[in-house]
Amino acid sequence: MIERLLVCGIGSGMDHSLPELRSPRRELVVVTDRPTAQARAAADTLLVCDPTDATAVLAELAAAGIDRLDGVLSLGSDNPPVISVLAHRFGCPGLPLETALDCTLKDRRLAILREAGLDLPRFATAESVAEALRAVAEVGLPAVIKPSDQTGSLGVLKVCSDAEVRRAAAEALRLSPVGRIVVEEFLEGTEHTLAAFMVDGELHRFGFADREYGRKEEFAPYFFEGGDTLPSRLTPEQIEEVTDTVRHGARALRLDPAVINTDILRTRDGRVVPLEITCRLTGARIATEVMRLATGVDPLPNVVRLALGRPLELSELRPTRDRAVVQRFLPADGGVVEWAGDPRDVARRAGVHDVFWGMEVAPGTVLPPYRGGADVLAGVIAYAGELAEAEAVAERTLRALPLRLKAPAQ
Template sequence: MNRTLLIIGAGIEACEGIKIAKAMDLKLIIADGNPAAPGLAMADWPIVASTYDGEAILAQARELMARGVTVDGVIAMCADVPLSVAIISNALGLPGLSLESAFWVSDKLAMKARLQAEGIPIPRFADVSDKSTLAERARAIGFPLIIKPVDSRGARGVQLIDNANGLEAACALAARESPTGRVMLEEYLSGPQFSTETLVDDGRCYTLGFADRNYEWLARTKPFIIENGGDAPTGVSPEIKAEVNATVERAAAALGIRQGVAKGDMVYTTQGAKVIEIAGRLSGGFFSTTQIPLSTGVNFIEKAIKLALGEHLSEAEVTPSRNRAVAIRYLDLQPGKVDAIHGEAAARASAGVEMLTLFIEPGSMIRPLANHTQRAGFAIASADDKHNAIERAKAALALISIEYETAKP
């Protein structure tokens, strides 16, 4: 009774999770650097501080505690800030990641080194923050390869490079997207890719999220790797799914994730399942908040909050009650300045549509896609089978039309 949860992140995606926390009768301290973030309106005690500044959030939480407010748990809501969460949880003696684990899942080079040391299958990788090593290390990994910032998010600066010609320019771009200017290379792995999401309760894993990732735009968006959503249930065999799940759960353990959430970016290669990345947080893209519950019947956010509060999960509450097909697809638009948007209401009311959100409005500038933050909107649809879920999401988006401003003479 009267427990208080500190939530880091109050953006549009976080609002779905914040609503669940409110429905659990929790008091909420909510932190976000944007004073206009929509989730702050649901806070009992709002904190305006950067989600990346754990110490600043901790200082304001301590001020509230001095006034008699308890803090019983801390969680990031669809924000990639594991270090901020760990700074607070460790300082206040709350459940969560150790500072070492939070570092591993925040720094892609440290993560790869740790996974490699623990025998987890990963792509070949190299640190090229020293640009003089770029050509040599690229040759050692071989083309095609991935170049990306060590510590950025939302696919910013992530590029697929086919040959040495554009390597230096790609490295410079990736460095600009890194807060620390660090860049790494990674072997490009062929094979189906998956998004996974796992609840971890005292080391015991429950992987409830498993979706096939969709890269049908890749030929057009290269060198940038822009995902056009995903869908469940998976199209691969139960044996492959089981191997991917086992690998992601081993990786979570190797990174010290014993209480909380492990989000996996996985690929199945000719050598078997391999880890691209593991995040110690709830996913974005409305995967944890919307898609997993629609597919499995399990309120994933509620369970993650319980773990953050130090509660344990029963087998019954993490056992899926259904296996419904769910698909998310993104709006595909030509570049230009938006003058008017038509068809949104009809798209929202389209058959099987569970959620439709646009990130644009009249006056917005649509630019060629270079990272995931530039996507203009999405539809999530469900159906009895995967094909129909995908078609429903596509059909809803097809109802939306955009008028662009024309240049005046």
């Protein structure tokens, strides 16, 4: 029988991996609110709706006459609760909804990890500006304010004064569907992404990258993440410390069986602090292209096996090469596009895996001021034998983008 696999939600750039999910023995159903040419070409059935809205997805599936699924997954999209709802509705393997909510809602995740004894920032929750001011008095300044129920960096702001708290709390509350925010102690250090599978209580790491935060506060109070770097600058012992923390946190959150994405902070004095541990594939092309270019490990076949309830092939998680790879982003920060060419012309340079626009770029496009991770103008994935060389290739490529901007008319 032909198996039917649903991909519900495609993270930024992750449509590049959709063709790899095709198989003569598989029908690929894709749900996305961004129906790119790659998604249309790869999908046997393409449904256009919000992949973070379970009701809308179920309605579209019903309208398409789809009453059977064998597996459900997202491709780097931060919607674990929807994946859980769909898996339960169609009798597919998947985590319980409460577990998906525990690792998605920031306040619930923090409470569970604190109860499990992990090292966390001081934090408190708030449902009004007045409560946010009281929370900051408890947590201390500087602090970070986040909507509890939003994904990525949307509404994540650093505050250094009560006046900033009022403005940031009001914005974060506006962005939170349930009207709840988290106030966290601001900690400094290096941040890292660990990608893994958790099955039968065992964590199987298949990727580890450093997050690039050299320009982190350039657009304060918003944070700018400049990309990812492999291999990590941490020592093997430090990487194992991070891995132990993730294993402890994933068990506390009951993420088993699951594919796991993380954001881990290592402070200047050696604390290992989990900022995020959740049950989804690492997005933004990191797990599927950046890590794979560096190590040779392709997680997608095992992601599919997990979604279909089959055993992992652990041999596929062993690195087969050691290459320096970086992904770097160029932030949008205002201006009007006067002229834009094809970035693929730049990609023909040695060491460039891909260079791409992060948003629609055409003459007359008004670029937004930078407000978070969605405001990426362009990006590049570059590789080389040594890290410094890969970073230089990425920098030269972004400088050579075929783009000319002008100031907006007054």
